[in-house]
Amino acid sequence: MAKIKAGVLGATGAVGQRFIEGLRGHPWFELTSLAASDRSAGKKYREAAKWRLESELPDEFADMTVVRVDPKEVDADIVFSALPSDEAKKVEAEFAAAGFVVASNTATNRMVPDVPLLIPECNPDHIELIKIQKERRGWEGYITTNPNCTTIMFALTLKPLMQFGIESVHVASMQAVSGAGYEGVPSMAILDNIIPYIAGEEEKVETEAQKILGRFDGERIVPADFTVSASCHRVPVMDGHTEAVWVRMKDDPTPAEVRQAFLDFNPGLDDLPTSPRKAIIVRDEPDRPQPRLDRNAGRGMSVSVGRIRPGIRYICMGHNTIRGAAGASILNAELLHKKGLL
């Protein structure tokens, strides 16, 4: 089978680099185009990007020439978007209109009614929106999105709890510095410190999960009927968002029932290459999960949960630039391919 040609928009950035890492040697996708700003276009990737991951910059991409973020310059069937939101707003629709499948990691289109906000383990049926989106807009291509990196961790853990009738969720996040990009938080601001504010984050966290866990009624997504109240904080951790979660449920399950629901959760995505063997990993030690020890579980795609207590209260944690960003988009693209939409 010929591989599907993939491009990365914003390929030189923090998330762009994770895309390159995640697409290297992918069995279905071949990375054919690396796009970034005019500052980088025309340069070899190794000159344009400061490679900041622990893995080596793959040789096969180091000498690729970076192109501009322009549908006429990008050679691909699908583009993974890791652009700043304001730039994404301008160009993602242009790419979709030009016939590209756009798997976007940016906030720009997530809450647009005819754009699926996907977590394959939670709402694979929401891809039905794609047909509606294409008809409405008259596009050859289409846009899908993945959630904010804080939303995705707790939304995934809520999926197996939906059976108990979720009424309200409270979440307090402890977010890694990589979520803000390499130059996002100065070291003098975050070392020996916690910053109890992340611009725009609580608004996203308080709305996205209801769309993800909502019901597709044949025309639109009817949001899930629970409230989310969030408090978001930046902590001096490199990678891995940790979240304290309180969930009130109509059936008032015990911690043992909640633990069992997490253990039983099997979304049946074993045939997708980026899918972890376990989407949710239950840690029974009293002091887990921890970002340094648990963020790479399932190659960065598992969400670890622990400290399940009456209330119901628990901690969840996952890798913010893999499960929370590039890995999430790649998993979405794999779902689209499996469903014949790519």
Ligand SMILES: NC(=O)C1=CN([C@@H]2O[C@H](COP(=O)(O)OP(=O)(O)OC[C@H]3O[C@@H](n4cnc5c(N)ncnc54)[C@H](OP(=O)(O)O)[C@@H]3O)[C@@H](O)[C@H]2O)C=CC1
């Ligand atoms: N799912 C999630 O929650 C997460 C999402 N994100 C989102 O992913 C996106 C990328 O974040 P991150 O990688 O940290 O950002 P970076 O600042 O590290 O990278 C930005 C990338 O976009 C390119 N770029 C910047 N401005 C322009 C422009 N005007 N035209 C074309 N390309 C441009 C840059 O190219 P150059 O190097 O040439 O300047 C670079 O490749 C953001 O929207 C961010 O919010 C990030 C983390 C997690």
Ligand SMILES: N[C@@H](CC(=O)OP(=O)(O)O)C(=O)O
């Ligand atoms: N706000 C997240 C990362 C991010 O960019 O989120 P979004 O994709 O919703 O803009 C963080 O700082 O950790």
